[in-house]
Amino acid sequence: MEVAATLFTVKEKECFQRFLSKEFNMSELLSLVETITNRKITVRNKNEAIRAIIAHSQNALELLRRRKVKREYIFRFLLSEKVAVSLTSDKATLMRQFFWHCGTEAPAFEEAVEVAGELRRNVPPAASSVSYTFVQQHIHISGNCSTAQVPTMTQELAQQFTTWFYRQLNSSAQGSMPPSEWGPQHFWEGSRLRLIVTSSERRTEVFEGAELVANRLKSFVSDEGLMFNPNISPSGTSGSDDPHGLVVVRVCGTIHRHDTCLGVFEQQFGLIRDPLKQNTWKIKFTDMNLKKCAVERMPTLEGPPDRLAITS
Known part of the structure; x- marks a missing residue:
């Protein structure tokens, strides 16, 4: 069977390999393989299942959005990876943190989210041009704002x-x-x-x-x-x-x-x-x-x- 073209970065593949290995048992992985490949692939072990899931997913975002990839799985994985997460975070927030942890640039991820029609974020009013970036591991502030802002x-x-x-x-x-x-x-x-x-x-x-x-x-x-x-x-x-x-x-x-x-x-x-x-x-x-x-x-x-x- 021809393998679908995927849009995973190298770091994303590494993250998903650890994620799927840590948080999913064999039966859950087999269920994901069946869903993603439409039952057209048979795998013999956990490693083959993980490779098939990544290879046949359209991209990292599409895989993470699946219902079988539960919020609590992402939460536990981020905790195990020493990422600071909130107990009250919804799946959308945890997905953002997952991608940031995997080294995916935030703007690229947000663009992909908007295209998918998911995870809408609040956009500041046009009058506000405040932006925040981290440069040389210190907090930097740039932009203009009025006193009221x-x-x-x-x-x-x-x-x-x-x-x-x-x-x-x-x-x-x-x-x-x-x-x-x-x-x-x-x-x-x-x-x-x-x-x-x-x-x-x-x-x-x-x-x-x-x-x-x-x-x-x-x-x-x-x-x-x-x-x-x-x-x-x-x-x-x-x-x-x-x-x-x-x-x-x-x-x-x-x-x-x-x-x-x-x-x-x-x-x-x-x-x-x-x-x-x-x-x-x-x-x-x-x-x-x-x-x-x-x-x-x-x-x-x-x-x-x-x-x-x-x-x-």
Whole structure:
């Protein structure tokens, strides 16, 4: 039988091979093979089934959209790959994160989505020309906005920063990550970390200096095997600024080790623009509250912007 032409990138093929191998048992793979090939191909083992599924799918998007590729499968796979995902994310959001994790450029993916008529996203009003990009692993802001648009811009910055920060932190223990991805370069030299840990008892630690702060945060992932899953929705991430140029970002989420949810966290950041590098932000301070507890739902933020308190 002639193999259909596929539009998978090399990285997408690698991601789907791991995804299908991890999350699907043999009977589920056989069912997918039958659906995709219209029962015209027989496979003898799991590897043959995975190769047939990828080879006969029109493209990566078409495969991921199939009903048999369930939301919970994508969620579990992203967690196993150390990707920060929200418990409340729908399949559309998880699909975007899957593609970003596989190295697919966001604009190309969004274009494919629009052509397919799926995963419609909210487009900012034409009057707003604010855009956010990540350059040299720092937060960059470009564009023009009126005073009335500043709160929207700050909230968008908060959500972009949150996504970037925990992706870098969760990946910092992986041996394949270049040294430049995580480190003291993202913090001001006089930065400070205030850490509050609550389990059977409550303890507070303070670390000062960019290198100490960066290393202590990394140790959660590299030494303790934790993964931080932030709530990047407006209920779990917020941003505010003051006239002196400080942007305060608050975020909460869940803490995991392997497949176990250990509790919740809340973190607050103070970001200051670097005057020597245009539109570049670095972390001046961060307060982190970790709480070991049973989790029934994704935590949300409550209280004023300067209060660090978790509600679960």
